[in-house]
Amino acid sequence: MADFVVLATADWDHPLWTNKQHTAVSLAELGHRVLYVESLGLRPPRPGTADLPRILKRFRRLLRLPREVRPGLWVWSPPVIPGATRGRGLIVNKWLVQSGLKLVKRWLGFLKPLLWTYNPLTLAYLDISTFSGTVYHCVDSIQDQPGMPSARITAGERRLCEAVNVVFTTAPVLQQRLKPLNPHTLYFGNVADECxxxxxxxxxxxxxxxxxxxxxxxxxxxxxxxxxxxxxxxxxxxxxxxxxxxxxxxxxxxxxxxxxxxxxxxxxxxxxxxxxxxxxxxxxxxxxxxxxxxxxxxxxxxxxxxxxxxxxxxxxxxxxxxxxxxxxxxxxxxxxxxxxxxxxxxxxxxxxxxxxxxxxxxxxxxxxxxTYTKRTDRMLAVLQQLGLLRCNRPISGAGAEVASGLLISFLQRLTLQPLLLLECVRPGSGGRIAPWNTRLLERLVRRELNSRNWIAAVELYALLWQRHGTVAELHRLMFRRGAR
The missing domain is CATH 3.40.50.2000 (Glycogen Phosphorylase B;)
Incomplete structure (x- = not known):
């Protein structure tokens, strides 16, 4: 099972639950550990007292540790200055979020979690390279809502889509708009708490x-x-x-x-x-x-x-x-x-x-x-296919043939460029501590790739995946910018 950091744009206890809360719950119900990070504030506070209760509630929670709201699901209110989205205020907020999240992950034992973000301005606050995988779940066109900094959100969303591993959208038009920015942009429509x-x-x-x-x-x-x-x-x-x-x-x-x-x-x-x-x-x-x-x-x-x-x-x-x-x-x-x-x-x-x-x-x-559980399960299957999430069930039968065929085709297409291969495939596994034979297997994979022995390379990748849960070199091949 994996650890997920869900970067939301809504507070957990908002009376109108949306994708953020329901997806976090479904991830936890599927056996994963989840840290739900409440809204960082996309828009400045509205004039008057409309946002005052929410701001006061946030201030009361600033110094609290994450609270476990369900088994395997924690909620954390990040310590941010309301409305500070530019200049020095943004610099301070970025430091507060990154430092606070680092401490919270250490406290919960989240060593290398996946990031599942709903915030199009994520890159303004987080270094996403610190996560083992990244998902942007685009559930609507936030920049078209009143009071939002539209130009800033649009620019931030473009950068985010180009940087993350996968983009999930809830409407076909959203998929059409974002797919040119990331080929792994997939449509999963909204669902319901059907039961x-x-x-x-x-x-x-x-x-x-x-x-x-x-x-x-x-x-x-x-x-x-x-x-x-x-x-x-x-x-x-x-x-x-x-x-x-x-x-x-x-x-x-x-x-x-x-x-x-x-x-x-x-x-x-x-x-x-x-x-x-x-x-x-x-x-x-x-x-x-x-x-x-x-x-x-x-x-x-x-x-x-x-x-x-x-x-x-x-x-x-x-x-x-x-x-x-x-x-x-x-x-x-x-x-x-x-x-x-x-x-x-x-x-x-x-x-x-x-x-x-x-x-x-x-x-x-x-x-x-x-339903949320069915949709989340399908989304996780995508992450497994892309090597971002370890599969707990071995792929067999027709599924194994399809997966092997796709992998062989991908390796053939990519390794026809020897210089690109040499640039992408390097020793090591991204700093991950692994047994000695993991590194040996990775070297054998590179040798077979250089010799264009596709079947042997696929078998070695399967061995790495099943025994050690790592396909770091394949991950680099798939997600470097030039390989897209």
């Missing part, structure tokens, strides 16, 4: 107190109510023209967009805003709703996103009506997708209330295919 939200299909869940007085039929939205991604004009007009329906909006207002103004919508008599609800209670809200809504805009941000709540809605068994953004189109047989117009949404809701559209079983089956 948690499937509880909504159980008749045993009682109706939340705040929902009992709301007349049926109930249209439910769960998530951050932000103007930069939700189509608020569409939603307001839809609500005004359908007074016979109740609209329940669960979540914080202006979480990422301080300009969000819902006063006109909340003033309507058929709108109910219970605020933020505990994550554990969300299945009960869905269980007693009639339609789950996802009224998104079509803009640069939403074209590059995959809303997490989509599969959460499907897992609950609720009819789902959503804007047909690019990432959702492949799943149109599981939900009612429509253009962002009042007429289209109204027609889709009528269809859902009449029992038309995809069945609950179809939606739940689709959600069951897209």
């Amino acid at each position: 948690h939200f499937r509880q909504a299909s159980s008749a045993s869940l009682s109706c939340p107190d705040a929902l009992q007085a709301v007349p049926k039929p109930r249209m439910l939205f769960i998530g951050a109510l932000d103007a930069y991604k939700l189509d608020l004009p569409l939603l307001e007009q839809l609500i005004r023209t359908t007074p016979q329906w109740s609209y329940v909006l669960v979540g914080p207002i202006g979480e990422c967009d301080a300009s969000t103004d819902l006063s006109a919508i909340l003033a309507l008599p058929n709108v109910h805003w219970p605020g933020i609800q505990p994550y554990r209670d969300l299945p009960a809200w869905l269980a007693h709703a009639d339609v789950a809504l996802l009224p998104l805009q079509l803009n640069d941000y939403t074209r590059q996103m995959f809303p997490m709540k989509f599969f959460e809605y499907l897992a609950s068994g609720r009819p789902t009506v959503a804007t047909a953004i690019p990432s959702l189109v492949p799943h149109r047989e599981a939900a009612l997708l429509c253009e962002p117009t009042v007429a289209a949404f109204k027609a889709a809701i009528h269809t859902a209330l009449a029992g038309g559209g995809p069945s609950a079983a179809v939606g739940q089956a689709r959600a069951a295919e897209h």
Whole structure:
């Protein structure tokens, strides 16, 4: 099992969990040790007191050791100066993060962990060469969010993609944008905590107190109510023209967009805003709703996103009506997708209330295919194939033939350039302490490569991997910039 440092852009106890927390949990559940590093602050604090509680909470945790929140999963709040993202302030923050992380890794016994980062500005704070492998998990276009330093994030993300070993994206458009920067850019769409939200299909869940007085039929939205991604004009007009329906909006207002103004919508008599609800209670809200809504805009941000709540809605068994953004189109047989117009949404809701559209079983089956554990397992398989993560199960059968064929093809292509080979393949294993026969095997590998004995080289690599868990020389061949 491996050790992972997850560099997040959200605090662990944020009420709206996203990829960061769920991926950390799934890594731990798969048997790995995980250090979850809370947000370093991508944007400066907003004027006023909106960010004050979060800043005060961070200050209270500065001198604390990492806290174990689950078996094998620790959370650490790095000691950074809020808003210091340039000049001397950034220099101080970089020193604080690097020094603090070094001490925390030593305290936890993380000798050579892998870095799994969500922060596009990672290189401004960390020397990623100190990790045994690096992953950038790009889950949305952060630079298109309001208040973000867009140019700085875009430039930092480009540098990061060129430097890391692998880039995972959650939307096809993100993959298209980042793949020219790193050939190992792969698409893994967003998923859901399927078991948690499937509880909504159980008749045993009682109706939340705040929902009992709301007349049926109930249209439910769960998530951050932000103007930069939700189509608020569409939603307001839809609500005004359908007074016979109740609209329940669960979540914080202006979480990422301080300009969000819902006063006109909340003033309507058929709108109910219970605020933020505990994550554990969300299945009960869905269980007693009639339609789950996802009224998104079509803009640069939403074209590059995959809303997490989509599969959460499907897992609950609720009819789902959503804007047909690019990432959702492949799943149109599981939900009612429509253009962002009042007429289209109204027609889709009528269809859902009449029992038309995809069945609950179809939606739940689709959600069951897209869980955090399954996606994380597939991502780890990629890391194993690239030599970044030791495989605990030997590859056999057809898988072994494919792997050997790919490796032979790769070695042939790469070693046709003798000078490149001599430059890349050097004695040693990157400072890693290994038994004497490991170094001997590596020398034998280099000899076979120089002689172009591909089969023998592959067999020796397999021996190194199975006995010692090291393919350092192959790793250098695959990930040096010129080899890409």
